[in-house]
Amino acid sequence: MKKLISLILLVSACSAQAQTAEFVNLVPEAYLPKDVNFSLGGAVLFIPKYKGSDEHRVAAYPLFDAQWKNGAFFSAFNGLGYNFSKNASLQYGLRMSLEAARDESRSGKLRGLGDVSTALEPGAFLNYSFNPNYSLMSSLRYGSGVDHNGLQVSLGARATTALNKDHRISASIGANWANSHYAQSYFGVNARQSAASGYAPFTPSAGITDIRVGASWHWTIDTNWSLTTGASISRLSGDAAKSPFVFDKTPVTVFSAASYRF
Template identity: 45%
Template sequence: MMLNTLRHLPRTGLMACMTAGLGLFSAASAQAQAFDTARIYGAAPERDGGRIGLVALAGHAYQGSKKSRAMLVPSLDYQWSNGWFAGTSNGLGLNFSKQAQFSYGLRLTADFGRDEDRSPALRGMGDIEFRPEIGGFFNYSPSQSLALTSSLRYGSGQDRKGLLVDLGVAHQIPLDGSWRLGVGAALTLANREALQSYFGVSAAQAASSGYAPYRVGAGLRDVRANASLTHILSPRSSVTAGLSVSALQGDAKNSPLTHQKTSVNGLLAFGYLF
């Protein structure tokens, strides 16, 4: 979230503000389970700092579902001056960069899985268990208003071999002294194991669910676009509202579990820097 004015934010803080919107919208579309972007919060590079907040999400029961789902989730992220960070948006990791416009490093995140009872459409598919993920990230801010983000995560899915690659771009447009417009886009690439777990149907699942068997291959999982409006309440606090459109692609789009290929998600979030 944009928690300060452009002229007072260090570039690392500005990158965090812009990429936060991408992460929140991914959370809305994937039900607060996506660690797609490493959002490096905190104060100046030589100081410790963090962000605490509350996020109301309006999304769907699972990717591809028609059933709506609303959640109210807390957010807490902290970064130490030595590069270590931990939180609900970033997971646990280490940013190796000492340069203001770059952040890159390693981190541990989580895939929270999917419960069969989340939707009648999943009956007979079984649960997808919680899995830890290992990975890395690289973010680059070529200017004060633009951020390019990327991350890699490995370990999700039924066989713990799911691999996800996330790429994104975020742009911030100042409207006046206290309002900011944010726009962004992102996509996720996935290997066969990751897509099979969430969009495929095995022979055993076909027998218990009534779906026909469905095998998937690696490729583009989805593309996303978002827009947000942030009001800066004080040098440390802000409120953000926004919408995101997510469209499944390839084998994910054609899965028998996919009942809605394109979804619109919303959020309302409050954040405070400390």
């Protein structure tokens, strides 16, 4: 119980700027060594200041992960949820995730557009693994944006190869679709924002906002410690790419994360 309370406090401390991953990535129940599995660590990221920014920032966040054999999970990447499947090849369930805030003060190019607050998103996920090396992933999230009525649907695939018992590499591809409410909050410019920022009014439609490819290297240092380093590149598409404050349509993210498993 004390460990769980500590994890909840970590979430509260970093939720203002943190964001959970598009896809849920869980260890199948059969491979969990304990009934309750915990890990703690930290991550450093080199990321765009906002979606479509040509400026980057360095951010550091605490990492935490708790996964129970009964299907429950609580994680900085996966969010808070439950996997109903007991099949190692199939994962499906419900979760609560976070969409990070976009602060106007983060970049001069956002001046006049206002803030978009951190959003708590209820949603669902479905993953299918052909074998331990190849899997398909999907997720649905609702509740982001200025009025908290943004909807996102993500589809993706991942391939993993073990180089030896301590090292493995992964490659992934994914696409994100969003409704018009989400698009307006993160890429649109209404009349008030136009007057304050100088950008022309812009009303984006629903559609695919971006396609992303990524690669990572995972090093199991010993029984407890592990290190993961990777990078991804996105391609903004559709109306999202036409936004007047999108200055880089192919943003790059680089990260490195270390964790200790109890």
